[in-house]
Structures are given as structure tokens and as C-alpha cells.
Amino acid sequence: MIRLPTTHAAITAPLVASDTHFPGIPIGRSLLDGRPFHLSPVLAPAAVLPATSSLALGGLGSGKSATAKTRIRREILQNHHQAVVIDSFGEDSTSGEWAPLVRSLGGRVIDAGRFTLNPCSHLFPPEVREQLVRSLIAAVEPGALTHQATHALQHALNHPKATALGGLVDVLVSPEEGRWPAEKLTEWGEGAAIALSRYTEGSLRGLFDGQDATLPETDLPIISFDFTALDRNSPAIPSLMAAVACWAEHVWLRESTAVHRHLVLEEAWQILLSPATAELIQRLLKNSRKAALSLDVVMHTLSDLGQGRATDLARLCEIAHVGRLGPEEAALVGALLGLPAWAIERIPTLAQGEAIWKVGPNYIDVVKTLLDEEEGVLTDTSSRRRMAQQAPAVEQEEATDTVEQEAGQEAEEEGLLEDEPTVTLTKYETEPDKELPVPTDRADWHTDEPTEGWDWEMPPNVIDTPNIIDIDTSDGGVGTDTRHETVLQVAREGRIAEAAQLAALGERSDITAHGINSPQAAAWILTRARVADMSGSRSQAAHLRATVTRMRREARSYG
16 A cells, blocks of 8 residues: 655645556656556557557657657667667757767668668669659659659659669650650659759759669668758758658568567657658558557657647557646647646656656556666767856856855854765666766766666655654754655665655645744755755755754844
């Protein structure tokens, strides 16, 4: 039975689908009941999870991309899945954010603009050649693909000269007699020829007009098509996406021997706004289970797509995890996904790495993604922001050194720094004597635990065996309170943000019950100082202890 103290009732959400377990890779732990959360959609019974595609939403810094990358990495390492990533976002214009992860897994990063894909190459089957060319036409001139244009295109593709796009355009402009008169074929094929000329003579030249087809390997664990160097409004993006989707559908899925495959769309709104590529993606979504394929769509919010496309995408993805969004976006996303009111209200308050998960029609949970040390490095996309913060942070540290020393001296005079315990944080089993510091960046959702064999204990808001410590409650008086030791134990396990949150809740509760300058409130400030010490925030800890010193002086002066 779960027993919750009344002081923690305010942060406890309804336990939804708490008896449901999913098979697969570990992702994190539930913030509702503390249990580990596992999920490999393809391993779930079809009756429980009819489709395996997922939708990841969240604002900048919410952790949606880190969660997506971690899921793919673990599926590849633990279940031998394969993945193709369409990566259109990075911290600079040279490489996408998936590149470090792809290279670490022995995959290949293919930079847009540095490779040429010849859609007319005879390395492709005839039906694939036609589909690729049709996709390129639709990406720049959707209206050019009339029924008559299809006849002209099929006739031209059978011509010996149509071994590259340039030759195909020539045949469309000057066709030979066949079943249809040359004049008719010229008229019908004019729009298609104009569209394809964009790739042979216009701004998209060089992407598809080479003689040799460059086909990526189909046996690599992961491939990333990196569109980062392209302008975000470039028509090359939907064109390349159309070609990649066609290659994935007709070549990769047919030749790959992996038990399951993933097509990951990073910053997917750019791709899904194109009618041609949206149609391809929708077809892949509908046939994903039969094709042993999961589409994993990552984007900020659904409102970028418009009502119709957003509704279709939400309907076709059985798995959704929603990180922090503003209240208006949270309401929109919640309505499209069918989330309950309590989940929608929680979305704007989620911390980094936390998300509302909806799996299938009924399971809803609040899950905190947990990363090991290597994953934290591979999924980090905030290095440039930290560089911008370093200079002012150094100045601030220098400015607070004097204050910290004075506060520490003042606190030591009051005897507050005696008998402070040395805290050893979570260690790898393979290195039991190695102390691991709490990371200063993303410490609120990072863990140094290995990803396999995770076995989390119940969270701090679930009380099983009380740990009682003494609290100074008056002049010489001693009371007992189990909550302080619970908070410190959580901090010792490396869950610093949770410990700080629980300490703040306890402090507010005791301030309400006993007053702002009460010994009970002061005890919580000291507990918060110990938590700050464990996180490496020595300056904050010194200021908190100095606050208690002033509180005690004021109490004596008024006493």
C-alpha cells in the first residue's frame, strides 16, 4: 500500500493506468508512482498498441530531442533495431544535432548538398525510378502531375537517353513517336519538364542531376540525412525529403534485415508542411506495422501544421510524449491527443526531461527520462548557450566569493558547520570506489546509473520505513521529523531537483504551521543548505546558513 504524508498531497497527480506495464527498453521513471517506465512499442501486443509510431512535442529546452535520441540509441544497442534520421537542426550550420550519436553507433551522416542522388539510375527498379521522379516534381510543382503528364513521364523514362535528369528533361521536351503522337506527348509533358528543370538548371542544381546514383548502405545501424546546411525555407528540403522517403520505402525497407526500423523526423513541421512529403509520410504511417517500421516525429508543437494535418498526425501516432509547452499550446495539444484536464494543466510546469506520456488509448503517465553519463554527452544540444553563460557566471562567482567566505565564517561561529556529512553520490557497480560529481548542467534529470537493469526504489513522496532525525524545536528542546532524512536520502541518490522541491514543500508547510522565524522553518533552511552542498552549490549553501544565523540572532534579540 502507498502511504502519503499530507504535506505531499498537493504534488501527487491521479494515478492513471498504474497497473499497466510495457515491455522494452528503460526510458525513465514515473513521477506518479515512482516505478520504472519501459517501452519498446513493437514488443507490445497489437491489441494494446495497434501502431508503433510516436510523436514527441515540447518547447526549446524541454528535453524532447534528448528523449528521442536516447530511445533510438537504446533500441539499437539492446534490440538491434535500425534507424534513418532526417536531421534539419543543429547548433551551427555545419552539422545536425544527431551527428554525434550517429557516429558513436557506427552509423553514417550524409550531408545535404555533398552527395548526388540520381533518381533515373538503373540501380533502382523501374517503379522506384518513376516514384522518385514523381516525388521531385510534386515537391516543386504539385499541379504538374496530371494524368496526361503521367503518360508522358512513363514514356520518357523508357527512353535509352533517360539515364539522368538532364536526359529525361530532353526526352520530355522532344519525345519520340510512340503509342501517342509526339505533339501530344510534348504538350502533356511540358509541366513536368519545367518542374524537373529546377533540378538541372535552377537553384536545386547538383542534388539530383548526376550520372551516378549514390545509394546509402542498408545494413548500417543508423543513417542521418543532415539538412542543417540548407536554408530552412529552401525548396530543397521537401525535395530531398521526398527522395529520402522514397528510398526508405522502396530500397531500405526491402533490403534491411533488422527486426524493426525507425524513421525519425527531427523538426518535422518543415517536412510535413509540404503536400508531397506529407502524403508519403502519411502512407508510411498507415502501413508502418506491416512494414516493421516506426515513425518517430519530433517537433515543437502541432499548431505549426494547421488543424487538418495536426489532427491526422495525432490520430496516426499511438504514442505521444509532451514536454513543457505554454498554456495555450498545452490546451491545443491536449485536445488533439485527448489528454485529461490534470495532464493538460501540468504540461506548462514540467521540468527539463519530464513529459506527459500517452501510450495507446488509455495509458497516461508523467515520466522523467533518465540518461547515463555517455547519453548525457551525446544528446547535449546546449553547449553554445553554456558558452554564452560562462563569462557572466565567472564574474558572478568572483563577486560572491567574498560574500560566501563571510557567510561561512558567520555560520561557523554559530556552530552550524559542525559534523556535516561527506556525501558519496551514485556509483557504477563496475567502479565502486569512484565518486561521481553531480553534473552542474541538466542535473535535475541526469543520472549516472547504467541503463540496463535499472531498479528504482519508491520515490520520496511514498513513505515505507520512516527515517527519524532530531530537529531543534526550541531552546534545548528536541523533536523528531522523518521528512528531513527523506529529503537528504533523495539528494544522496543524485535526485537533487526532487530533494530541493520536497524541502521547499516542507518549509512552506512548517512556515504555515509554526511561523516564518520558527525553529521548524530554520531546520528546513539547513536541510536545503545540505542539499545545495550535495549539488556543488557552495555559495547557495553558505547564504542559506547565514540566513539561519540571522534568524537565530533576531529570535534572541526579541526574546
